[in-house]
Amino acid sequence: MGAFETATARRSLLKGLGALAVGTSLPAKAQQLLADPGIELHPLPRVVSKGAWSDLARAMTGDLVLPNDAYFGNYSQVNNLSYSQRPAAIARCVTDADVSACLKWAHNTNTPFAVRSGGHNYAGFSTTSGLLIDMSPMAKIKADGDRVIIGGGAINVAVYRALERMGRTITHGRCEGVGAAGFLLGGGIGFNMRLYGIGSDLLRSTDLMLASGEKVTASATEHAKLLWACQGGGGGNFGVNTSFTLQTFPVSTVTVFILTWSKNQERVLYDLLHRLQEAPPGFGCKISVTPPTPQQRAQGDDIVISVMGQAHQGTPPLKELFGTLLEQADPKRTIEIDMPYWEAQDILAEEALPYFYREQSVFLKTENLTEKAVADMIATARAMPGTSLPSSFKFFQVGGEVNKLKPTDTAFVHRGFDWLFSSEVNWWELRDPPSLVSDNLVWQQQFYDKVRRLTPSGGAYQNFPDPALKDWQSAYYAENYRDLQKVKVEVDPGSLFTFAQAIKPA
Ligand SMILES: Cc1cc2nc3c(=O)[nH]c(=O)nc-3n(C[C@H](O)[C@H](O)[C@H](O)COP(=O)(O)OP(=O)(O)OC[C@H]3O[C@@H](n4cnc5c(N)ncnc54)[C@H](O)[C@@H]3O)c2cc1C
Known part of the structure; x- marks a missing residue:
């Protein structure tokens, strides 16, 4: 604008x-x-x-x-x-x-x-x-010793292939079409984050074109506060990032796993959240809770819980980490394979085709996930009206290296939590009538309001933006918002870069 x-x-x-x-x-x-x-x-x-x-x-x-x-x-x-x-x-x-x-x-x-x-x-x-x-044509990626330089328009899948050629990795997501720019500028969570930190913790420098048309490089030695702001301050706020230089790590073999349960959901979810909390940083996972669609419910299906993720070498075997939960998992739907890192990512990868959705998130602490709170979540999931597309609520495991930094060390303020909770509603406009979509969105909002109360300081993930969030400044950025405003004044005082939840100059 x-x-x-x-x-x-x-x-x-x-x-x-x-x-x-x-x-x-x-x-x-x-x-x-x-x-x-x-x-x-x-x-x-x-x-x-x-x-x-x-x-x-x-x-x-x-x-x-x-x-x-x-x-x-x-x-x-x-x-x-x-x-x-x-x-x-x-x-x-x-x-x-x-x-x-x-x-x-x-x-x-x-x-x-x-x-x-x-x-x-x-x-x-x-x-x-x-x-x-x-920016998508500006997608060159090149190795620079143990660092990688990623063009401002590159998408994940191109980053994966380049890192695979280097025999190295970073913290990356699973969706092949997500842009590296948006991913990194908003934080960047992935299964490696407990071992290496989130994606933007690995950012060593970035080139930007500012509102003035000037090009700057932000690093620890030049424009350091701008680099800080690009580590979780959110895309589209400070300029156009044309390249990102990140620290990389060598890869070897990982155990990739997908486990599924369709009985005793309250117990299983509670045990997963509390047991996996103890896992070492080489272990990364996402727990998904998926209520049946109305069509599946009519056939007698119930909520399915699944865990997918990876364990780096040196992590105790899954038997030890999951205990009896491993035996209770549906054997027909269990995957547990040791394989080279980048082959494993092909199993974990997703490509989400365009559709209609809304997502709401909050960071949680395990100590707040009591038996009652977890049972309440499952009961709420059972009451979801549902659409023609499956929708889940998810727990991305954080902790480990993510929590080694202080909330103010980078613009990504969400340190000290155990899980990132995120609830989605998916629908298809041609199949799902507006009144049904509306019922689902209202259900989602009520569910979210309840979960947010469990860890009131849990904010929300700025890379999963929610336009209905009234307190987005404190939810996404908390005490870092004021410093982000100061950076904004320096690089874009006239707010050339703006959108509904853009950082405003102080
Ligand atoms: C299917 C799916 C899977 C996802 N998985 C993960 C995941 O595993 N981990 C995770 O952390 N997040 C994940 N996300 C969230 C994702 O990281 C954010 O939505 C991210 O912002 C998308 O980046 P993009 O470049 O694709 O989006 P865009 O819509 O292109 O951009 C996102 C924001 O960044 C700005 N922007 C884009 N390019 C630049 C640039 N070069 N310079 C400055 N600003 C720019 C845009 O203006 C916009 O404000 C997922 C999202 C989806 C839809």
């Missing part, structure tokens, strides 16, 4: 038009849960002259793609269809100078813009009706 229009004027325009592009077929209550109507989510479309687009096209080495061009649809695709929005044009940046040209042009023409790498933001923060600054 250009710097010249006031937020108030834009808001009243939006309200006047009753214009929220998000989930407009949904009842009002559900729309509010997807986006707070008091906050501008999608800047208003405005007319940009053909001449102005030509000026930008001529200033760039990469292509400027307009709606009637081939592949426009492919390039504008986002992962969460609740926030699909057609940009006026897509700038396919291939050089730093292209990014700089886009920023200057957007400022001079007062055209709203958004920066996108992998397009997997949960809440539509990389969508715009104006200029989409598409």
Whole structure:
């Protein structure tokens, strides 16, 4: 969004038009849960002259793609269809100078813009009706000794292949299409985090194009506070990151496992959360609790609990870590294999096709997950109305190296917790009627409000943004928000970079 229009004027325009592009077929209550109507989510479309687009096209080495061009649809695709929005044009940046040209042009023409790498933001923060600054062509990855330099537009799968060639790894996620930029800037959790820290803890330097069009390198020795802000301060706040340099670690063999239970859910979930808490840092896992869809329920199915993850060499055998839970797991659905690290990642990887979803998260401490609290979660899951798509609530195991840093050491404040809880509702607009989607979103909100009360200091993960979160500044950043605001003043005092939950200058 250009710097010249006031937020108030834009808001009243939006309200006047009753214009929220998000989930407009949904009842009002559900729309509010997807986006707070008091906050501008999608800047208003405005007319940009053909001449102005030509000026930008001529200033760039990469292509400027307009709606009637081939592949426009492919390039504008986002992962969460609740926030699909057609940009006026897509700038396919291939050089730093292209990014700089886009920023200057957007400022001079007062055209709203958004920066996108992998397009997997949960809440539509990389969508715009104006200029989409598409970083995906800037995806080169190269080894630099025991470090890796990742282009600002690279997606996970390319990072995996490059690291595999190096025989090394970082803390990475499982979804192949997620952009490295969004992943790292918002924190970056993955099965390796208990051993190495979260992805952004491994960030040693990053190049950025600032609102002024200037290029800077942020590292421990130059612009150190900007590096700090890029370690969990969230994408799209401080500039366009064109490369990331990270510490890497050698890989060997891991035990990859997937275990499933469909009986005694309360007991199993409680025991998993409390037993696995004791596991050493070489062990990383995610517990998923999946209620049946209405169709599955009609066939007599109940909640399924599963654990997937990996154990690095030197970790005690699964028999020891899971105890009797291992014998109780469904043998037909058990996977436990020792294999080379990168082959194991092929088993753990997921590629989520675009669909409609909403996710809400909070960090939890095991001590708050009492038998009563866990039983209540299972009872609430049984009461989920459900849609045609399965939805889960999940516990990502944190701890280990994640908690070795202090909350203020990087912008990622969430240290000292044991689990990241995240509840999702997935749906498909063509199959699930708006009233059913609405019932599910309301159910999800009530569930989330209850779980949040278990660990009131648990905040929320900024990489799983929730547009309905009223206290997002404290939930995502807590005591770090003020310092993030100071960095914002230094690099973008006019808030050229903005979106519904953007950091505001102090
Ligand atoms: C299926 C799925 C699986 C996921 N798995 C994990 C996981 O395992 N671990 C985890 O931590 N998170 C995970 N996430 C969350 C994910 O890390 C965040 O949504 C992340 O922000 C997505 O990054 P992106 O580049 O794909 O998204 P985008 O939508 O392209 O960008 C996300 C944000 O970063 C900004 N941005 C993008 N590129 C740049 C850039 N080059 N410079 C500056 N700002 C930029 C955008 O403007 C936007 O605000 C997952 C998300 C999905 C949908």
